[in-house]
Amino acid sequence: MKRKLAIVLASGGIDSCATIAYALQDYRVALLHVNYGQRTEKRELKAFNAIADFYGIKDRLVVDLIHLRLIGGSSLTDKVIPIPEEDTYKPSTYVPFRNANLLACAVSWAEVIGAEKIFYGAITQDAPGYPDCRKEFVRAFNDLIKVGTQKGNIEIIAPFIDWKKSDVIKKAVELGAPIHLTWSCYKNEDIACGKCPSCKRRLDAFREAGIEDPIPYECAK
């Protein structure tokens, strides 16, 4: 029997790379990548395409949600606000309601191509100040889909939402995901800075997992 189709939201980072590997266990996969004016947009897109090529996934949609840059309010999209070196309770890297914009886009696509599952790799622990990376958010979005789409049969799945990032990395390695192709740095596009919150979380998680991060960094890992 032909496998069912799922959409995976893929930034090009390590969590979404693991999510693709996870979804491919049971589904045919279509990939959605969103540019939203983030500083490292081009580098992320390169990582996204490299991962998609690795898996031979042809069904890709790359979308520009440039209004998130126009709207601003985040150091990820607004160059006036500096990228912090530490995470805080209300991080400046929070892009207002970003994941709702991304998921709305994914649901529109899912309705048209007939995908019944949408995977995204949010990890709550990884993003304590991001309200749209929590289980309650996923639950509320699924309720919205039930009443807001024609068939009401599309479901968001965030398989790692409760996991530790180190466990996601272990899973990625176990599934043979191409983690060497991923990009996480908020700041640089050539060699990862190793200092921004995203690099720090990634490096900490690799350390905790006891796995060597295969990508190069400016500073010692």
Next chain:
Amino acid sequence: MKRKLAIVLASGGIDSCATIAYALQDYRVALLHVNYGQRTEKRELKAFNAIADFYGIKDRLVVDLIHLRLIGGSSLTDKVIPIPEEDTYKPSTYVPFRNANLLACAVSWAEVIGAEKIFYGAITQDAPGYPDCRKEFVRAFNDLIKVGTQKGNIEIIAPFIDWKKSDVIKKAVELGAPIHLTWSCYKNEDIACGKCPSCKRRLDAFREAGIEDPIPYECAK
């Protein structure tokens, strides 16, 4: 005391024009207009700006959600699918999950500019086959905002969702809204066709309200 700020989603159509007039009774208003590759995009934007100028509203955000065109699946955004002459239960003019995309964008903006209300002029009766024009959808979206934003204090208000379109037109006239500047036709950009589902609904509602529609039509009103 300075009035609080609200965002109004404004297409340039008659319902959103009435919604602006309604919101202005109690709020300072910022206007959000979304292009999503609909056929009459330019004409709608012209109507939007004319209405905003009429009210002297400077705070405007015009956003391109071009992915809705890329994704297709609707006769409004996909020129291969013809605009029907009659509404059906599952109308081809339905743009998949469109209002969720629009509202997500509005919520992102509201978080940044500190607006606590977002008005949109959906009318259920007007759009029987559009799941994202129903009260349940607004309720579910408000639940999503509570868990998905940093303060959880933004609320979507659809003041006319239960109204008859003819009553919305009466209200617009009562509030002195510039209905002569609005545009509703799905098909044309110069003179309204008078035949597409949107023109028909509009003309029927004006007739029911006993008010003359001030815009010109190709065919007899």
